[in-house]
Amino acid sequence: MTSPTCPLCAEAGGELIWQSALYRVVLVNEAGYPGFCRVILNQHQAEMTELSPEERSGLMNAVWAVEEVLRAELKPHKINLASLGNVVPHLHWHIIPRWQDDPHFPAPIWATPVRESASRITDLNWLKAALASKLLMLESFAKE
Amino acid sequence: MTSPTCPLCAEAGGELIWQSALYRVVLVNEAGYPGFCRVILNQHQAEMTELSPEERSGLMNAVWAVEEVLRAELKPHKINLASLGNVVPHLHWHIIPRWQDDPHFPAPIWATPVRESASRITDLNWLKAALASKLLMLESFAKE
Numbered sequence: 001m002t003s004p005t006c007p008l009c010a011e012a013g014g015e016l017i018w019q020s021a022l023y024r025v026v027l028v029n030e031a032g033y034p035g036f037c038r039v040i041l042n043q044h045q046a047e048m049t050e051l052s053p054e055e056r057s058g059l060m061n062a063v064w065a066v067e068e069v070l071r072a073e074l075k076p077h078k079i080n081l082a083s084l085g086n087v088v089p090h091l092h093w094h095i096i097p098r099w100q101d102d103p104h105f106p107a108p109i110w111a112t113p114v115r116e117s118a119s120r121i122t123d124l125n126w127l128k129a130a131l132a133s134k135l136l137m138l139e140s141f142a143k144e
Numbered sequence: 145m146t147s148p149t150c151p152l153c154a155e156a157g158g159e160l161i162w163q164s165a166l167y168r169v170v171l172v173n174e175a176g177y178p179g180f181c182r183v184i185l186n187q188h189q190a191e192m193t194e195l196s197p198e199e200r201s202g203l204m205n206a207v208w209a210v211e212e213v214l215r216a217e218l219k220p221h222k223i224n225l226a227s228l229g230n231v232v233p234h235l236h237w238h239i240i241p242r243w244q245d246d247p248h249f250p251a252p253i254w255a256t257p258v259r260e261s262a263s264r265i266t267d268l269n270w271l272k273a274a275l276a277s278k279l280l281m282l283e284s285f286a287k288e
Contacts, residue, residue, distance in 0.1 A: 047215065048207075048225065049208055056208065060200075067191065067193045068193045078230050081228075084222075084224045086221075086222050086224070086249060086250035087250045108226075108254040110254045110255045111255060
């Protein structure tokens with residue numbers, strides 16, 4: 001199921017890191033938030049409770065896998081998780097590593113920024129490889 | 145496990161609607177957002193990936209149950225889900241019914257408001273009963 005006007009039906013929605021039959025994982029390019037990822041459902045559905053329990057678990061297992069990798073590789077102060085979709089009602093989860101010196105901390109990233117974007121150098125190639133490896137393991141495990 | 149300085153270890157964190165061994169569900173009193181609920185883990189843990197898979201599923205099943213009731217009873221334009229915890233790092237999920245004339249739509253509720261709070265009359269007693277009934281069913285089902 002796709003929607004002709006939906007940007008997440010038309011495009012990946014970020015740099016593609018991993019794709020399964022159910023979802024894809026993309027890296028979001030946002031200043032101050034290296035490692036910000038989205039787990040995007042492939043089909044066009046707006047709400048988690050429109051999915052079957054199996055689809056819900058499959059999608060959330062990807063969210064937990066991404067969170068686990070971001071915590072292990074980036075050691076952020078906190079992880080923020082959100083599924084909003086007011087503008088683009090196509091299920092997508094934000095997995096956002098937060099640091100105490102990031103542009104909005106402790107406010108959510110959608111609030112007014114309180115400081116300049118901290119320069120935070122992160123080897124994103126290493127992170128991408130770690131994410132892909134974890135998501136491959138998750139998929140192999142789910143197929144057993 | 146509790147933290148001596150954590151407000152969600154010391155207090156319910158809203159009007160208590162339902163409590164299980166793992167979590168509680170509270171109604172949040174926020175202008176413009178009738179039916180805004182939180183599912184709060186009882187123990188003091190910061191991140192979803194600190195929980196066991198069973199605890200994660202148990203907590204998320206409560207989030208889906210609340211979402212289902214809010215959608216059925218309030219028919220909002222969209223549901224927003226978020227677990228942030230930058231200020232209070234004790235796991236709590238926001239389940240927020242959104243309407244196109246609410247104070248922030250289509251922005252997240254943490255952005256600058258764009259209009260006066262819409263007056264929206266909702267029978268919260270009926271909603272509380274529907275939530276408690278659904279969560280009781282969920283718990284009975286989990287024990288089978």
